Amino acid sequence: MECGYYDRDLCRSCTVIEVPYEQQLARKQELVRELVGAHGEPRWLPPVASAQAGFRNKAKMVVAGRVGEPTLGILDGTRGVDLQDCPLYPEPITRALHGLAEFTARTRLLPYDVAKARGELKHVVVTANPAGRLMVRFVLRSTRQLPKIQENLAELRRLVPAADVVSVNLQPEHKAVLEGPEEILLSEQGELSMPVNGIDLRVRPRSFFQTNTGVTAQLYRQVRDWVDAVDPTTVWDLYCGVGGFALHVACPDREVVGTEISAEAVASARDTARAMGLPQRGPGSVRFLVADAAATPADLPGTPDLAVVNPPRRGLDASLCAWLEGSGVGHVVYSSCNAKTLARDLARMPSLEPVEARLLDMFPHTGHYEVAVLLRRR
Template structure:
């Protein structure tokens, strides 16, 4: 039988009807059964598309013109939306974004986890899905001998130089980035050139406390000695009284990792503080802290509801970070043990426990998959295990440890539906049952979705 070649050719222009949307926000249309993925197209629409890449089983296209649109299509409020790639869904109504995320989770559970009957609830959204990010990291470059700041274009290191503002970050962050750029430009501080590995100013990072309104500026430089740095700091602190802290981070390496190992406080405090649901957190330049505290509270409320604590339980929080979930749980549990591989996060967690006068939470540095079997051998039997792993999901050793420990309940907080579905399958095969999953929109206007899953030991 002759091999069928794709029904389209590169650079061909075609009419396409879209029937679905992918997890990364591209429209999916088919021509004679051959799938084409086209960014910014929405299901139910018809469009003129230019074919830009043809593979054996699927291809990619570029949207030229929408010929029949749906009412969920909206005008993106950001003037660099189509250049930037930081957000992927501003062309879609917020209701449609929430529906898409719920469907994405439901599809992953069925397709990857073979979990046909697990209820996936409607995504919990935000009343105002803009200006929610409390942290921004913006690269610095040069154009026409002037400093420029802006995010990179997708899959490149070209800075979008006409980016006036980022409408998903706190407005104070916008103003602070602009101020550092303007003053540094006037003082003649050079931007970093990554190809030649020379120049000074690499990134400007701003962190803000949503509740406290405290603000930290982190100036990321290639070397420690920076001409006119003192003048920059003096002008910033005199012009902007709301500033709490100005920090320098030194990153001498030829790398695209933003922060280097060494950090020093140039003026003000080492930490800014913020609060979620009455719990205080100390946040340093390098602390991991949720970027959307409004939605974090909704996510953690759900985790608490699923843990269903009455005050007599022992809880293990694997991947505990700076203790965000642990401290919530400690208010309702008898004892919480947190474990995390990053030593700085554990010292932050201990500080945060002290800050909140919480004495029933203990924190340990180590790999959860190694620490938990050791705890089991020491006779620790938790009633509840909470996991909040990175995007790659739980380590197999950790899942084995949970299956061995047989807690009554597992609460799984996930930032990746695919690895969540894979891990739920392993827990199901190990004697647990997934009761329900609640998606939460932590990152409106983007394709990311967080989930909280309630899992119980089968009787």
């Protein structure tokens, strides 16, 4: 992939962009095979490659610069570097970033100055679905300039006409945390539809969704294929997010329960299940609970035939590993963005043997990836 920002030494976020993509993929495959291989010898399916450009469905842009002359991109120390034309983003996001820069300048929103710890607008976050519809979020330090955004929503619609969801997040603290706990919805629509494999998932402003929709679709299909081959009667989807795995494995003879600590994500998952006409009890049911995955097994009756886990980079809590190891659950599907913590967790669950695995390259030009493993009780 060609990137003028990288060539001009303005941005080095894509740390391995100079490595041919085939080699990037091979290096990641070698790494995950070595880490997982210490705990079994699964059959490795061919790796899933990504598009090399335009694959990211979300742009998290730091706002810097001056009133009337904002930059949207990253910080070089405390200086803003404008990355509105970053080739990682698809055209709808690029157009939106240009529109948001113009909106920020015209409404004279005050960029946050990290060095002086003053100013108001910290970030803009844009999420795009496959059809090019958008969710736009402004991250402000306070409500001081909220009225400016509210009063100029018509102008925002003109400059970013694809924005279906618009919100403001308040992050008053001076630290490197993207968002705060309070979200103020400014649009009538509160969720962005995210169609994946024929399932119209929904994403709210504070919901997590994988950043590479194309590879995510293949991840969901892979997990669905594994679950269907095992053919369990009961499935628990721990760390379920907006319900992607749970809704993909739903079928008439199966009961599926998803748990997630984010109430926003669970609300989105429930909306999708309701729209699909899925019952909440009995065969064919899918239900979602707001719960900490580590504590969930103690709160749910019985033991599922199969569990799906998709933890953050830190991996599973030791308590959840201990429960899975001693529970008698027959199969586990583990989707991981960090093979080092995956390997640590496999060591904690020696009764669960890796039988099939696949690398899915969510993040080209970096050292990051997703790896999914099917585990079977020995």
